[in-house]
Amino acid sequence: MRAATQRDRGSAERPVDPGRFLTREADPEEPAAGRGAVDFPVAVVLPAGGSGERTGLSTPKQFCTFLTRPLISYTIQAFERVPWIERIVVVVAKESHSLMTDIVEKFNHAKVKIVHGGSTRHRSIFCGLQAFAETDESLLHKPKVVIIHDAVRPFVEEDFLHKITMAAKEQGASGAMRPLVSTVIATTSEGYLDHSLERAKYRASEMPQGFLYDIIYQAYQRCSESDFEFGTECLHLALHYCGTNAKLIEGPPTLWKVTYKRDLAAAEAVVKETLSQTACVMTEECAESLDLSHKLLKKLSAEDMLVDVIPNPKGVKGVSLTSNRNFIHISVNSSKLAQIAEMVMVLEETNHALLYPVVIVWVLLTVSEQSALSQRCEAASAIMDLARASEQKNILLYGVQINHSKVPEQWERSVTKLSQLAAALIRDRNPILTGQILQA
Numbered sequence: 001m002r003a004a005t006q007r008d009r010g011s012a013e014r015p016v017d018p019g020r021f022l023t024r025e026a027d028p029e030e031p032a033a034g035r036g037a038v039d040f041p042v043a044v045v046l047p048a049g050g051s052g053e054r055t056g057l058s059t060p061k062q063f064c065t066f067l068t069r070p071l072i073s074y075t076i077q078a079f080e081r082v083p084w085i086e087r088i089v090v091v092v093a094k095e096s097h098s099l100m101t102d103i104v105e106k107f108n109h110a111k112v113k114i115v116h117g118g119s120t121r122h123r124s125i126f127c128g129l130q131a132f133a134e135t136d137e138s139l140l141h142k143p144k145v146v147i148i149h150d151a152v153r154p155f156v157e158e159d160f161l162h163k164i165t166m167a168a169k170e171q172g173a174s175g176a177m178r179p180l181v182s183t184v185i186a187t188t189s190e191g192y193l194d195h196s197l198e199r200a201k202y203r204a205s206e207m208p209q210g211f212l213y214d215i216i217y218q219a220y221q222r223c224s225e226s227d228f229e230f231g232t233e234c235l236h237l238a239l240h241y242c243g244t245n246a247k248l249i250e251g252p253p254t255l256w257k258v259t260y261k262r263d264l265a266a267a268e269a270v271v272k273e274t275l276s277q278t279a280c281v282m283t284e285e286c287a288e289s290l291d292l293s294h295k296l297l298k299k300l301s302a303e304d305m306l307v308d309v310i311p312n313p314k315g316v317k318g319v320s321l322t323s324n325r326n327f328i329h330i331s332v333n334s335s336k337l338a339q340i341a342e343m344v345m346v347l348e349e350t351n352h353a354l355l356y357p358v359v360i361v362w363v364l365l366t367v368s369e370q371s372a373l374s375q376r377c378e379a380a381s382a383i384m385d386l387a388r389a390s391e392q393k394n395i396l397l398y399g400v401q402i403n404h405s406k407v408p409e410q411w412e413r414s415v416t417k418l419s420q421l422a423a424a425l426i427r428d429r430n431p432i433l434t435g436q437i438l439q440a
């Protein structure tokens with residue numbers, strides 16, 4: 001049996017995790033290795049006042065939800081978890097103010113101030129910047145560097161934010177860029193090709209962008225009506241109105257903007273993939289349960305999951321729940337429902353499922369034939385009610401029944417099935433299957 005603290009990586013080198021920031025908590029004491037501390041005030045402006053017409057949805061995309069949370073909450077959290085970012089000004093349309101207030105309260109977004117935007121993105125950004133310039137110093141003091149980031153770009157990591165921030169402090173302005181995927185072409189008024197640009201010489205301007213606050217605020221104060229109405233590039237304003245040439249930094253592929261409906265599905269898939277990479281197996285100490293947990297560890301690790309195995313004779317008290325998002329709880333011969341209920345209570349008390357759903361796969365391991373039927377009947381009625389209550393707390397409870405077999409081939413088949421079911425339940429997080437007892 002592996003020590004509980006050891007984690008088992010998959011055989012292949014793990015791919016760059018597109019959503020690493022979702023689960024890695026920044027350490028407020030220690031700047032990440034390889035970069036200096038940020039010793040000046042930094043704030044963020046998130047323009048979120050658009051209507052998201054290109055999604056074809058009635059709800060503006062920043063308020064569309066996946067995994068029980070609106071898109072904008074993921075973006076806010078990506079900045080809120082960065083210890084050296086002090087304030088986040090979210091710019092919303094006036095009619096979305098109360099919705100945004102509810103989101104801030106529900107998800108404990110403590111660093112957020114809400115302001116009203118304008119009819120275009122540039123007007124909204126200017127409204128956000130004005131929030132620092134025109135308020136009581138003690139409430140929202142002016143930052144040295146302000147990061148401007150579309151609220152519909154939820155995947156941004158602290159490392160890259162640090163690069164953008166330090167470059168903005170040194171250079172006055174900085175911006176993310178990505179290689180072009182398609183070639184840029186110009187058309188004639190009749191709709192024919194006029195010319196194409198040499199793709200290698202151009203880049204796509206992305207977000208986040210960073211600025212010395214005074215520079216970008218002055219640029220917006222000087223901004224023409226035409227730029228306010230039709231412009232799409234903050235870096236251009238800093239250059240055109242303040243002569244500040246932005247430092248361009250190539251960013252990771254995760255900086256993409258949610259623009260079309262398909263992008264919302266893509267964003268959900270990224271979050272699901274990130275949340276599904278770890279599992280904690282909680283095992284009883286009888287031989288069959290220990291054997292099952294060891295086999296699960298090997299099989300799930302082969303699926304490239306990081307797996308902890310926690311001998312759990314005393315129920316949930318022996319487990320650090322807050323460091324895991326997916327639990328496989330093995331109960332032998334009886335349902336031990338109280339332990340599951342206690343887990344749900346602890347997860348709720350620690351707010352651990354507030355931002356991301358937690359999955360509990362409850363494995364009913366039947367060792368003695370006599371107990372099989374009674375265990376299953378007892379569990380079937382109990383799990384449904386508990387699952388319904390847990391779902392209200394963003395905890396997804398699934399059941400899988402498995403019979404221990406002394407016939408190695410049969411036991412191996414059952415364990416393989418259980419491993420596949422557990423991996424699928426953790427990966428898909430389908431609320432329809434909560435409260436059900438599947439059969440391995």
Ligand SMILES: Nc1ccn([C@@H]2O[C@H](COP(=O)(O)OP(=O)(O)OP(=O)(O)O)[C@@H](O)[C@H]2O)c(=O)n1
Nearest residue numbers: 047048049050051052053054119120121124151
């Ligand atoms: N008047 C506006 C328009 C846009 N934005 C914000 O600017 C970001 C990037 O703009 P875009 O992707 O174009 O969003 P929308 O304008 O909402 O999309 P669409 O053009 O499809 O309507 C989004 O977070 C959007 O909410 C804003 O704050 N105020």
Ligand SMILES: O=P(O)(O)OC[C@@H](O)[C@@H](O)[C@@H](O)CO
Nearest residue numbers: 121150205206207232233234
């Ligand atoms: O034009 P949209 O409002 O869809 O998106 C804004 C983007 O243009 C902008 O975020 C980047 O190009 C960086 O400026």
